[in-house]
Amino acid sequence: MNDLDAEDRLRFEQLVLPHVDAAFNLARWLLRRREDAEEVAQEALLRACRSFHGFRGGDARAWLLQIVRNTCYSWLENNRPRELMVEFDEELHPRPVATPESIAIADEDRERLTRGLETLPPRFREVLVLRELEGCSYKEIAAITSMPMGTVMSSLSRARRQLCSALTSSSHKEAVREV
Amino acid sequence: MRCDFADSLLQGYFDGELSSASAVEFERHLQQCTHCPVELVDMDLLSERLQIAQLYESAPASLRKKIRANLRPVAAATAMSQPLRWHWLAAAAVLLLLVIAGWRVNSVLRTDDYQAELAEAIVDAHVLSLQSGHLTGISSNDEQAVNGWFKGRLKFVLPARDFANDGFTLQGGRLDVVDERSVAVLVYTSTGHLINVFVWPTQGRDTSAQVGSRQGYQWVDWRKGRIEFCAVSDAPTSDLQQLQRLFTN
Numbered sequence: 557m558n559d560l561d562a563e564d565r566l567r568f569e570q571l572v573l574p575h576v577d578a579a580f581n582l583a584r585w586l587l588r589r590r591e592d593a594e595e596v597a598q599e600a601l602l603r604a605c606r607s608f609h610g611f612r613g614g615d616a617r618a619w620l621l622q623i624v625r626n627t628c629y630s631w632l633e634n635n636r637p638r639e640l641m642v643e644f645d646e647e648l649h650p651r652p653v654a655t656p657e658s659i660a661i662a663d664e665d666r667e668r669l670t671r672g673l674e675t676l677p678p679r680f681r682e683v684l685v686l687r688e689l690e691g692c693s694y695k696e697i698a699a700i701t702s703m704p705m706g707t708v709m710s711s712l713s714r715a716r717r718q719l720c721s722a723l724t725s726s727s728h729k730e731a732v733r734e735v
Numbered sequence: 736m737r738c739d740f741a742d743s744l745l746q747g748y749f750d751g752e753l754s755s756a757s758a759v760e761f762e763r764h765l766q767q768c769t770h771c772p773v774e775l776v777d778m779d780l781l782s783e784r785l786q787i788a789q790l791y792e793s794a795p796a797s798l799r800k801k802i803r804a805n806l807r808p809v810a811a812a813t814a815m816s817q818p819l820r821w822h823w824l825a826a827a828a829v830l831l832l833l834v835i836a837g838w839r840v841n842s843v844l845r846t847d848d849y850q851a852e853l854a855e856a857i858v859d860a861h862v863l864s865l866q867s868g869h870l871t872g873i874s875s876n877d878e879q880a881v882n883g884w885f886k887g888r889l890k891f892v893l894p895a896r897d898f899a900n901d902g903f904t905l906q907g908g909r910l911d912v913v914d915e916r917s918v919a920v921l922v923y924t925s926t927g928h929l930i931n932v933f934v935w936p937t938q939g940r941d942t943s944a945q946v947g948s949r950q951g952y953q954w955v956d957w958r959k960g961r962i963e964f965c966a967v968s969d970a971p972t973s974d975l976q977q978l979q980r981l982f983t984n
Contacts, residue, residue, distance in 0.1 A: 565806065577793045579794070688785045690791075693752065713742040
């Protein structure tokens with residue numbers, strides 16, 4: 557991160573570093589594996605630092621997340637191109653093994669939601685993560701994903717419906733198995 | 736068969752993204768449509784499940800460390816290879832204070848009994864704001880304007896209020912950084928004293944006012960409705976307690 561002078565470095569620390577959690581969270585949900593997310597988030601931060609000179613105010617979180625997203629997609633293209641083509645892939649994840657009774661219901665639901673989210677195509681998964689976990693406004697999501705506002709809404713709508721149906725079918729299967 | 740609005744207005748309505756006029760109009764639609772109200776409930780249930788499951792994954796310490804490591808050595812090398820300039824010194828001082836404040840809050844926010852150390856970090860942040868002259872991101876005594884400025888910058892609803900009639904004039908607000916996380920700050924003046932009210936979300940229960948002082952600054956800390964407030968100033972403690980009562984009433 558050689559390119560910043562002291563003043564820019566300070567601005568970078570103040571404006572961008574508070575959003576490292578957001579960067580990691582988005583990468584984790586796009587790549588689905590924490591180790592990969594850590595590697596790619598770090599790379600994204602490096603890129604952010606290199607191009608920080610071009611950043612003049614505005615929404616630093618959206619700016620950083622845009623870089624994180626692009627870095628994730630290019631990483632996926634190089635490493636797991638198949639994932640970018642799937643529409644809805646149940647095969648990506650084997651059914652979870654039955655959860656021990658000792659685990660709280662909340663944990664069980666967390667597991668189910670995680671799997672449900674991970675079976676969504678990345679482009680639906682990301683809008684849901686940005687909206688529901690990161691609390692981004694539509695305008696921010698549009699800026700991060702370079703989608704028009706209408707596409708943000710329709711993607712959110714499809715993401716929500718797909719997740720709902722993934723959850724219903726998984727609990728249905730579990731109910732059948734229990735019988 | 737889904738309603739034509741399901742992919743657009745329904746989402747905007749659910750996410751609070753419609754203008755108030757459009758929202759009212761859409762509510763009229765909701766009274767007639769047989770599909771949208773059902774989807775609305777589904778979306779609400781889903782959103783609640785996602786929140787309860789706490790799926791947000793914070794950056795691991797190892798990642799923060801790597802990022803810092805990438806920034807720091809270069810910083811040291813640059814400092815040595817160039818003549819020292821005042822703003823570099825200032826930057827270093829600010830960084831140091833931020834790091835100290837960060838460490839303290841980081842190590843204390845997760846425990847229950849952390850008042851003393853919290854006060855230390857917050858008072859440091861208060862002093863830092865006075866020194867840097869960076870007091871307000873928005874300067875306004877208009878509650879709506881300040882709330883509007885914070886909206887979209889925060890993940891929680893900040894109750895910015897002006898208490899000019901009671902002697903506490905809202906000057907504005909800003910975002911500050913404590914422990915690499917954004918906290919909101921409301922800035923007030925009262926009989927010549929400047930008061931910073933640091934505000935951040937908490938999981939803790941409501942508490943009554945805890946008071947203390949440090950380095951000649953007084954602080955009053957309280958929690959209400961999953962939000963923690965810490966008012967800091969060189970004004971007397973009784974003033975800060977009065978401000979606390981105004982906030983909680």
